[in-house]
Structure formats: C-alpha cells, structure tokens
Amino acid sequence: MPLSKKAKIWIIVLSIPVGLIICCIIAAKIYFTSDRLKAFIIPKIEDATHRTVAVGDISLSVFPTIAVSIDNLAISNPAGSSFDRDTLLSLDNLRIKVKLLPLLASRAEIDYIVITHPVIYMEVTKDGKKNYSSEESGKAPNTKVTVESSNTGALLLSNLEINNGEIEQVDKKYDAHMLIQGLNQTCSVEALPGENTMVIKGTSSIGSFSYGALKMWYLSNQPISGDEKLTYNLHDDVLSFDEAAFKVRDLPLKISGTISHLTQPELTMNLDVSSPGADMASLLSLIPPEMLKKTSGLSSSGDVKFSLSIKGPSSATMNPGISGSFTVGNGKVQYASLPKSITNINVAGSFQKPSAPIGSIGGGNFTIDKMTATVGSNTLDGKLSVTNFGDPNLTASFGGNLNLDEVKDFYPLEQGTEMSGMMKANVSVAGKAKVPQTMKASGTIAFQNVTIKSSGSPKPLRNLNGTISFNNQSIETKQLAMNIGESDLNLAFTLNNYLGLVMSDVAKTAGKPHATVTLTSKQLRTADLMSEQAPPAQGAPKKSSPAASQGALLPDIDVDANVSIDKLQTDKFALTNAKGSLNIAGGVVNLKNFNVNAFNGTVQTKGMLDLRDPKKKPFNLDLDVKNVESNALLSNFTTFGQYLFGSFSTTTTMKGDLNDTLGLNTQTLLGNGTVNIANGKLSGYPLTQKLADFTSLADLREINFKNWANAFSISNGRLNVKDLKISTGTTDFLVGGSEGLDGSMDYNLTVKLPASVSDKINIGGVGAQVLQFFKDKDGRINLPLNVSGQAMSPVVRLDASAEQNAMKNALQQKLNDATKGTQDDLKKKAQDALKNLFKKP
Secondary structure, three states: OOOOHHHHHHHHHHHHHHHHHHHHHHHHHHHOOHHHHHHHHHHHHHHHHOOOEEOOEEEEEOOOEEEEEEEEEEEEOOOOOOOOOOEEEEEEEEEEEEEHHHHHOOEEEEEEEEEEOOEEEEEEOOOOOEOOOHHHHOOOOOOOOOOOOOOOOEEEEEEEEEEEEEEEEEEOOOOEEEEEEEEEEEEEEEEOOOOOEEEEEEEEEEEEEEEEOOOOEEEEEEEEEEEEEEEEEOOOOEEEEEEEEEEEOOEEEEEEEEEEOOOOOOEEEEEEEEOOOOEHHHHHOOOOHHHOOOHHHEEEEEEEEEEEEEEEEEOOOEEOEEEEEEEEEEEEEEEOOOOOOEEEEEEEEEEEEOOEEOOOOOOOEEEEEEEEEEEOOEEEEEEEEEEOOOOOEEEEEEEEEEEHHHHHHOOOOOOOOEEEEEEEEEEEEEEEOOOHHHOEEEEEEEEEEEEEEEOOEEEEEEEEEEEEEEEOOEEEEEEEEEEEOOEEEEEEEEEEOHHHHOOHHHHHHHOOOEEEEEEEEOOEEHHHHOOOOOOOOOOOOOOOOHHHHOOOOOOOOEEEEEEEEEEEEOOOOEEEEEEEEEEEEOOEEEEEEEEEEEOOEEEEEEEEEEOOOOOOEEEEEEEEEEEEEHHHHHOOOOOOHHHEEEEEEEEEEEEEEEOOOOOEEEEEEEEEEEEEEEEEEEEOOHHHHHHHHHHOOHHHHEEEEEEEEEEEEEEOOEEEEEEEEEEOOOOEEEEEEEEEOOOEEEEEEEEEEOHHHOOOOOOOOOOHHHHHHHEOOOOOEEEEEEEEEEOOEEEEEEOHHHHHHHHHHHHHHHHHHHHHHHHHHHHHHHHHHHHHHOOOO
C-alpha cells in the first residue's frame, strides 16, 4: 500500500536527525586526522604533566563505538634534568574502545583498554630529586582527583589488558632498586548504578621480579602470579582486598586488608600477608638454582609459616610500619641421588621496622632466635640479631661439628672431590657493623685428620691438623700441620688487621694488614703446591699469564716470614737445609740472608724484588756461592756449564728487571763479581775442540786445571770477562773479552804452551820459524788468538796484531843482543890496551 503524504512527511522529519548524526560522524572522521588529534591532545597532556610528549600515530573512530588507538607514546622526564634516562613513560600502543549508544543513556560500557609494552622508569637522585614528581618541573600540577559522594552511574569495563609491561625504580638516595619485567594484567571493572562501589576482578603475572640495593639483589628473577578481587568504596575512599592470592615462584601468599584515602596524597595502609599451605619445597624455590646443586633432584618437607603486616601512613614522605615473623619446623632436605637427608631443620625469626619518614635510618630489628640442622651425626646451630638498621648492632653465634666423611651422603660434591676428617667451629660476633674493627669477634676452627681432594688439585691435602683462632683484630694458629702430595708443612702465623684486606676504612684507622709466618718442612716439593693444568687445545689462543693480567702480584699485606726446609725440591733443583727470612712490604720482597745447600756447596743470597708494577719488576740481589759443583749449577744457566766441572765459587751483585711473565729482561741485567773454580776440567767444550784442531794439539780437547779465576761484569746484554786465568800446571790460558747472552763470542785468548810441544804445533800458514817469535824467556810459547762466532760454533784465528808485535819484539831483541856483543868486544880491547900502556917494565 503506498504511503500517505502525512506518513512521508513524518519519515522525512524523523530522518533529519539520523542524517545529521551520520553527517557529523563522517565530518568528524574527515576532520579529526592524526595530525589534528596530535595537535589537540598532546598540548593538553604536556600542560597537565609539564613534560614533553611524543606520539607516533593517533587514529579515531566514532560509530558504532568510540575507538582510539595511540602508537609509540613517550612522556619525557622534566626538561633540564640529569636523570639516567630521558623518558619517564613509554608504550608501544594504547587502544580504547567505548560503546557510543550506552553513553546516551548515562552508562559507560568500555569494551577494552589495551596497553602494549608500557615501560615506566622512576628515579630518585642522590639529592632527592624525583623524575616522577611534578615538583621537578617547577610548576604545580593543574589536575586534581576528587570523589563525589553522590550515587554513581553504571560503569562496565569488560577488559583492561596490560601486555609485557616493565617497571623499574632506582633510588640513589636510599640505595634501593626494584625491577619488574614481563608484567601481564587482565581485569574487569564494574560499578552498578546507584551504588558507591566498584568491583575489580583480575589476573596478574610477572615474569621476573627483583629487589635489592643498587649493587646487589636481595631477591632476584622471581616469577609472580595471582588472582585478585578488590572492592573500591568511592564514598569512603577505601580499597578492600576481598580475595588476593599470589605465588612467588612456588611460595603461596595471601593478602588481606585495606588501603584508605586512596585518592589523597597520603594513604593509610592496613594489610596482612600470610603464607597458607607453604612448605619447604616452596620456600627453597626462592633460592636461585645456581646456589643449590642439582635442584631438580631435590626433595624436601617441613612446616613453613610466614606473616607480614603493613600498617600506617604511606606517602612521598612517609613509610608505613612493617612487622613479621617466620618459622621452619621439622624441615628435611634430600638429594635424589644421595642416600641420606639433612634433618631437623628448624628456624624461627622475626623482623620489625616502625613507621617513619622516608630516609629515616633509625629503628628496626631482625632476629633469628633459632637455627639448627642435623647432618648425620653432626648438629649445626646458630643465632643472629640485628637491631637499629640505621646503625646496625650485630650479635651472632654459630657452632657445630662436621664429620667430612659423611658430607658425600648428604650433599652432591663435584666429581673427583673427596673429603674426610673432622671440623669443629665455634664463632661469635657482637658490635657495631659499621665499625668492624671495634666488634668483639672470637672463634676457633679446628681440623682433625682432614683430607680434601678436588678434581683441579690431584695432589690431595692430607692430615690437616691444628686450630685457627681469631678475633676482630687478628687470625692466629700456633701450629697447622698438613701434607700435600709428598710434601709436609708446618705453619705458625699471626695475621693482624685482616679486615683491612676488604675494608679500606679499617686499613686507614687500624693499620695495614700484617702477617708473621713461620714455615718448617722436612720435604717441600714445588710441584705439589701447583695445580696441574691440561695444555691448551691445538690452535686455541694462548691465555695471558696471571702476572700479565693482574694489576699487582701480591695482596695488600705486609709479611715477615721465616723459612726452614730440610729438603726443597723444585722442577730442576734439589736443595737442602734451606733457611732464611724475608719481608714483604708495599709490594716489595726483601730477602734476608737466605741460605741453602745445593750442588754440593752452599748458596747465600739477599736483596729485593719489587712487584708493584706488573709490567716492570726490578730486582737487586747479592749472591755468595761457595764450592758448588759447577756442572750441576751452571748447566741450568749458561751455554758452557755442561762442559765445565770443578768446585765453583762466586761473589756477585746483580740487578735488572723481570718482565710481565716473570722472565728475565736480559737488556736490563747489570752485574759484577768474581769467579773461582778449583780442580776442574773443560771436557767437550766446542771452543777447546776448535782450539785443538787449530793447533793440532789433541791434549787441548780436554783441559784439566788446578785453578780458574776471573772478574766479570754484565751490561748491555753481554757478559764481560776480565783477567780470566786458567792454570793447568804446564799450560795457562789468559782470557779477556765478552760473550753475549745470545751466545755470540768476542774474546782475546792467549795460550801459554810448554816448550816441549813446539814440534807438535801445526798452525796452517804459520811456519816453525814464526812460532819462535812467540817464545818467552822461559822457552814457553805464548800463542795469541781471537775467538768469535757463536758458543756452539766458535771461530779461532791468530791475533794478527799480536803476531806482528811478537815478531817485532823478537827481532829487536836479537838486534839488541848483537849490538851488546860488539860493545863488549871493544870494551875488552880497550881495557887490554890500557893494561899494556901502564904495564911496568
């Protein structure tokens, strides 16, 4: 049926508002572009926060729902501030969707609010400035939260979602640090019309929660999850925790109570936290896995109770009071791979810190009234009390016996580790923790037939017996005996001011740490004291030596030590009757008359080694060596020592530098001294072999001598020999010159041969007549030679200048003799003539 004219009119009239609405929606969509929305919204936020705001993109839709999407929002810290980061808050995306039609009926129905990856960084500087305080901007905020007492309209938020949030709080003024990562939250909010309450239901999870001081975590990387139901009373401004159950890793926690004055600058806290159904397993889950070996195979049981109350005002200037208690009863822990469990674990303690202004350092206490555990036949116990957190006063005592043979049954040891014997400890500490040197500390640790072997130390520590006692000033033992491999050691030592090793303030006030040590041993092998390390894999990069990587080789401690070792075995030498003393002060080692019997003689040394600079270690030593076997000693240090035999003595002073690997820097070596060798021989020495070939005298291949004497000096990498004389009885050797530490030779050698070998000498190119010129008045032949080349391949030649001088001197002598003969004849004739002239008739 066709519409009447009147009906058509009404349809046109009614369609006008709808058309207007559609037109407005289209116009709004066209007008409110991303740039216009930024220009409209950003100044409002900046004006409210007094901070710079940056937004990547904003989009808007208005029908059938109002939807807003904001990308890459960032709110900066106050302008001109010096915080560690530039941004207070940032997020990847914010989406809000509100139904339009319910708004017309005074109902707010929000489909969702989704926040993706919000990052909040809150910082308090050392002088108390906060990056999250509006006061830092220099302007008062122009926003205010008020709560109306009238009935509310309907509100429905179906889904509030936070994905992958991160919150970090750094308080440099009060040394506190909190980090929340992987925050995920879903919740809904509902307020019925005519009621003054809002009901909030949600589920929360945190991937990692850490809390502690700026340089260390007290609690680290703990996952948290839970469900909550909260009620907020708008009229009373009170948030109530109706149901709030969480888990910190496996530890269950329940929160109940209220937070009042939620919209006011100062909140009033009245919360209780408890741990219903907690047990040992859930408590141990809080300990980082790296601190409990093989935790996957760990079983435990026992009763655990924990309670915490938070009461009092909380604001930017006030902290609420905190008090709590904790107990562990009849606890037991056992590793699956081991036969026995640690039992009777009992712990009881409490803590309390009263409400006080933020930054207040006084008050508070923490107490462990009982702490016991049974390990096989052993019982361990202790107590701890800390009062006044601002200036902590510590009282603690620990004690117990431990049969090391039983440890392997309770605790998984590293592969290759073995322990046996008995340890007994009794320790007590009392006093101000901030002034450790004034604390009354005392205790003893006793060892009885203890043996310890680890995979990195194949030579076990055996038969450890003795007692170490200590107080807050010193650590001392009168006798600590042990065996390591084939070595035995007996130690007595006193270490004073040992706290200065880790506390510089203690070293300044109480003095530098100082140790007095006495070491005696019947046998000490250096190989027993060093770990055996596998050689690096072929092609693997070489690691720098410890000396090269450390800033100093010695700890910051002064030492006076006395050593007495009957037999000292190094990797090259066997020494006996090693006695002496040394002093270490400020990184300088001073040897005081260290004596040792070695190589069938005695060696005495004194001097210093400076280890303060890891790259340059100067030394200055005086050596007095008497009657040692030269072959045994010098074979380890020189190229000719393996060919030289005899009773060797030397007095020398040497100084120079060691390099960063403790090797000798030969270019810096300086020294001087004298050498004497009695009743020795040179056998197989390349120089004597070459000398025998050069002269055709086979007897020179092995030289037996009665005495060897010379002076020497060392400089510029060379050994300078002066006035070396070797006497064999019939043949003498006179030597001067130098030999490089690299083996290069530059000597002038004179060989004094007896007249009996004149017919045996055969020097190529030199006739027998020339050899006559080298004879002295006793008929001995003084053969001048030059020695060059290397120690293992010497070159021997006649000294041309000496040869010429010898020939010249011989000819001059004959001339003198001839002249003298003629003069004698003339004189005789003159005398005869005079006699005839005055002869009487």
